[in-house]
Amino acid sequence: MHFIDKYFKITESKSSIKTEAIAGFTTFLSMLYIVPVASSILSDSGMPKDALITAVTLATIIATLLSGIWAKVPVAMSVGMGLNAYFSYGMVKGMGLSWEQALGVVFLSGVIFLIVSLTKLRTWLIKSIPSGLRFALAAGLGAFICAIGLRSLDIIQISNDGLPELGNLNSTKIWIGLFGVGIILFLSARKIHASFLIGIIICSLLGGVFGLASLPHQIISTPASIAPIAFKMDFIGVFTLALIPTIISLLILDLFDSLGTLAGVGAKIGLFQNKDNKGDKVLEKTLQVDAAATVVGASLGVSTTTSFLESTSGVSEGGRTGLTSVFCALFFTLSLFLFPLFAAIPDFAIYPALVVVGAMMFLEIKNIDFSDLPIGLGAFFAIVLMPLTYSIANGLAGGFVVYILTSLALKQYHRINLGVIILGVLSILPIIVHGIFLKG
Template identity: 50%
Template structure:
């Protein structure tokens, strides 16, 4: 195993195997969850499940071999919700055009990952605003999860109100949510998939769902969504802000994940010029997004669940290779995934949203100026209220720039912020 440099990383095959299996258990939930989320946008669930499993296998395998890091990749939570509920259902954009948007953002990411743009982004945008974006996306997907479970419903007088908690399906969602929180609090490695399994069993026992006719089957065809993206329709000025939103969010998500996981595994050391692992992981992430749109799924990104494999001792790309191998099994689990009640799935969105929202706590509002506080507030509050990540980011950067200009604090404004502010203006005009 000299290819993976196991000795240099002070690890061995057995450790990497165990770490790969741990990562697989922690992120296996993405296959059925993404199937449900994208099917809400009109994509056939059978094809989405297969495509999700395929892109997870291919992207994670490529990442392991190309970058030699224990980073697994799959369809990103947050942007898949924005794809379905923000673009397709919220803006009435055909899912084929939405896939075209994902493709274009991926191409831009590929180009930029080959340059020093990563460093420019990291130094241009204040850390507090990046944390606010993460928290805002968390609030957005948590709101979607609560809405889909029926815990929050529309109300003509107050816009939203509590749902009917005497409804057995709503109570099933509450059970799933409680189980998710408890398992995650006790740091159970397979907390999400375990909560889905138990909630599904309860639903089957009480007649709230149908038992699977079989557990395994051959993979469904991806023909209904394969190469169905509409790139031409996505290449319009009005959709430019959305493309940029996908690009920026994917980059922040990836860089945040790699920073957190890398610190623990002693990877991506900026002071080591010989270390090309970060650059190569970004390249793998960007290529995976582009490939995923061709297969028929939304943005693919590095998964923070890779940290579980790192905690289990994974240090090289062999961990990712083993993770990809384990994901091959999900190709044959379609009957089982389809029998899962929706309210066993949506609690996962809420918990993932809560975890992303905790980034807000890292912003020191006592030390922050008004521009940062106001921008952070608008980013976080407008994403769920307007059902749009684009609106939240645009409003936040506009207010930040306006306040800084009004106070003549020009040193806090750089080309990166001004470019995003200009795009934000276009987002509201168009």
């Protein structure tokens, strides 16, 4: 006990092992929904859902454990919401990549993120992108995954004319989905822990009542094998010009998603504040874990791994050290054996969570200064292009190009730094080359 106290500085942080355990369990409950949700979304790429349930859980355990032991912070990590949707619906279904190639893209973005986290490139990249565009990327991603959730629930359908319209409201599944969205929104607004998990359970039970879902025949079993998806990354064809924006998009979104999450968690306890540079060192270690976890996750067969804002629930319960993350990882280890429960959850109980997560991510729009013309116009095009084109990369390119052109038109040359130019060129160049190729 003395070693644990000394290693995690529990007494120094004015906490206790009991408090850290309660905090870890609270974070676990708040995040448990990610196992069925992420595995269901990723399975739409063609990967077997059974293997994904195990892989998502393992990725969560490893990433969260590293966060506790290496970075020593009460920050849990798992497969990122939104980025998993982009993996299935953007890269695989939208761009026509195989899921093996998409895993290769995730792996490469993780390696680059790890290099960035170990060098001064991280600071340069962060300072290069205007904050308004960063918030626009988050809002656009939110709109993108909310649209996916509504489409998947058949609340929105595409007409014969190619235009979106309301689905058949006589469908019981649609009404269960709408009820699930309402329940999760209500519980989230009331700041109820595990609001997503509660919503998923209620929708699953309603599905059983109306004969749309079957209850599991057992609760506990051995985990499914991850052999069908582990170490299946395909790098052939990944090193092409057309995939550069996608790799950059994943890199930037993971970096800023992590920074935003860590800022939210750290604000409650002053975790990353500068105290003789200790705050920066802790942040660097946490980002290193985040990047390494993405590399490990891609090897296991899942999309980009990132820090989770649900960690604030554990912090609110008194979690102050990395021991909170260790306990959270241990609880997720127990969930490995709940495979029958996760496998029995129907899709229409999953997608309401996606709609609400998207809506919450879209709220980042409040941080954008639309009175600033270059920022406002760049943000607008970044946000609308993501859901309309089903591509984060297109939104990223549109945002950078409009920002640069508007800054030039206003002769505000100081806005256009080297980082913005490089990222803008890398984003738009493949689109130009692809257009020329098609024309020819």
